[in-house]
Ligand SMILES: Nc1ncnc2c1ncn2[C@@H]1O[C@H](COP(=O)(O)OP(=O)(O)OP(=O)(O)O)[C@@H](O)[C@H]1O
């Protein structure tokens with residue numbers, strides 16, 4: 033299988049097979065990593081701090097060696113290839129721009145190592161600087177630039193030697209919110225333009241949702257779910273993902289019966305509801321129902337819903353475009369509801385009785401054992 | 410109408426007046442606040458400043474002054490010195506000079522001031538002391554004799570211009586003689602600066618040796634210290650702390666004890682030679698002490714911490730991400746280290762090297778105890794002149810030259826580092 037062929041038949045660019053990693057011989061930081069990264073995709077590794085994202089990236093870059101398993105680049109096993117021979121671009125969290133070199137010297141560095149002719153180096157450096165809109169900054173030292181500018185230089189440096197794969201470890205972490213959002217879009221455009229494969233690490237879920245083709249959600253050294261942003265948000269595979277991505281209301285209960293794709297669940301507070309199956313659950317199983325706050329309807333809007341529950345308003349927070357309502361259901365169970373402000377202005381107040389409606393498609397029955405802390409994969 | 414006018418005038422002047430009123434107290438307030446702060450800081454460092462003034466600035470200034478000081482002649486013969494300073498030096502001085510010299514010689518004869526002046530002149534020209542003693546006995550001139558006749562009668566050398574030139578050159582309170590002597594230069598009879606005779610010229614060689622040995626020690630310290638500093642900076646804290654203790658260990662014993670220990674270790678029947686012979690590496694003992702080998706070993710050992718600590722502190726601040734970044738850009742590990750890590754560690758290397766070099770230049774005890782006469786450095790001669798011949802001028806002049814060398818080195822270093830930092834910092 034050649035590289036060309038793999039490009040055509042869509043064979044993965046990077047493959048992790050049964051990769052494990054431990055630093056101390058006791059705790060597995062990466063437990064059983066199986067991951068195919070497609071050529072040209074923007075894949076994000078998302079997960080809480082300490083979940084092993086950086087470790088995975090470092091293994092791919094060659095700075096850490098897997099304890100077992102294999103990593104392939106195209107069809108070549110690269111476990112033993114030293115990092116400087118992997119031809120993988122990398123953007124570090126704190127940029128790691130060489131402080132004793134100017135911006136253009138930083139960019140020339142990888143090209144000079146590759147012994148390119150001077151004229152070509154100049155051309156590539158100029159092109160890379162233009163790409164990140166820093167054409168006139170070549171003579172500056174990194175310390176003379178703002179964080180966002182340094183970030184772009186780091187990006188240009190990782191791209192200037194035309195790697196097919198670029199790794200980024202929380203590259204936007206040090207930027208302020210506005211700049212970060214701007215850079216996310218810019219990064220996405222550069223990715224589309226160059227058609228390279230990007231593996232991006234972050235623990236910011238909105239960043240992951242904004243940029244990625246696919247997202248791998250990490251926890252405790254295993255991938256909890258690998259999916260595109262929509263699926264990840266709308267169809268979380270387990271409790272961990274449901275809670276980690278976006279806001280989630282969890283309602284515990286027992287499965288009373290299963291009918292194809294839906295099931296009937298008796299909540300702990302006694303109410304009976306219809307839910308769609310997230311994980312395979314059986315009759316009598318304990319389940320955790322998951323619903324997004326914006327999928328819960330209030331009062332009039334709840335009329336058409338299959339599941340209707342009664343409750344009391346405990347808190348209303350006005351947030352401009354929407355209201356954030358805390359509703360107490362029977363059994364002291366509280367859920368958060370995001371209601372469009374335009375529909376509900378002044379319709380209810382604290383302490384009012386209220387109707388809550390949830391459609392079964394948006395109420396997913398999940399197996400609480402899957403993805404829970406300490407659970408087996 | 411008029412009222413309106415008055416109103417606008419009022420409002421027009423109001424803001425200006427208010428601004429002025431507000432600005433003055435604000436400025437004074439600021440100044441007062443700043444002054445308090447300055448006073449507080451000043452009070453905090455005042456003891457140190459006083460201490461440094463007394464133990465550092467004042468002695469150094471005094472020492473530097475000593476290197477050009479020439480008080481003896483002026484002290485013994487103030488009037489004559491004054492007259493000699495105006496003398497053209499080409500023909501014998503005027504009668505007035507003879508007269509005043511005769512007068513002052515008569516007055517100071519037999520006093521310590523006279524003796525030290527005679528000794529000082531003897532330094533210029535051996536035999537001058539006898540000349541002075543002999544002449545002084547003939548002073549003041551007998552009746553009917555002019556001062557000039559009395560001098561020539563006492564010794565005919567007073568009729569020679571050269572004799573007076575020696576006196577004349579020392580008639581001013583400062584002299585470059587000692588400084589010239591410490592670079593093997595002197596005044597000839599005509600007052601020109603010339604090379605010292607080959608058999609007396611030793612100081613240039615001594616200074617060269619001082620710089621040479623300092624350079625060798627610095628290079629060895631650098632070669633041995635750099636890897637260790639790097640190791641300490643990159644290892645986890647636990648290991649780094651242990652290494653740090655070993656680095657600091659030598660500081661806990663006195664330098665004299667350490668030198669003595671080396672003496673025991675390195676002598677021909679010492680541990681090192683015994684061990685080498687036991688292993689069969691050598692037949693007869695190596696000469697490891699009382700030569701340059703011993704001096705180098707001990708000095709490198711003593712000065713190594715001074716090299717390691719500045720390098721360590723700089724290296725500690727260099728993130729390992731830089732070398733990783735270089736490697737990820739395709740640069741092989743060693744080259745990455747050289748191209749990316751080393752340039753950033755350079756200020757530490759410079760600081761350590763400078764510190765060791767400067768400390769080395771002033772080393773006295775170690776070469777004195779572990780070296781042969783061929784390893785003695787400039788400070789040995791400083792000690793020799795202060796302790797044995799009590800020639801403060803020479804001691805001070807040699808010290809001044811070492812001091813100047815230190816200053817020059819420091820300036821070169823701060824230039825280099827300053828430029829680097831300037832380049833790195835905001836323009
Ligand atoms: N060099 C190392 N030696 C020992 N343990 C390590 C090392 N590097 C990482 N670890 C451990 O491995 C675990 C995962 O670390 P990793 O850096 O991969 O997390 P991460 O997902 O990148 O977290 P973050 O979002 O905080 O960057 C952590 O518990 C960390 O303590």
Ligand SMILES: [Mg+2]
Pocket residue numbers: 085086087201
């Ligand atoms: Mg990380």
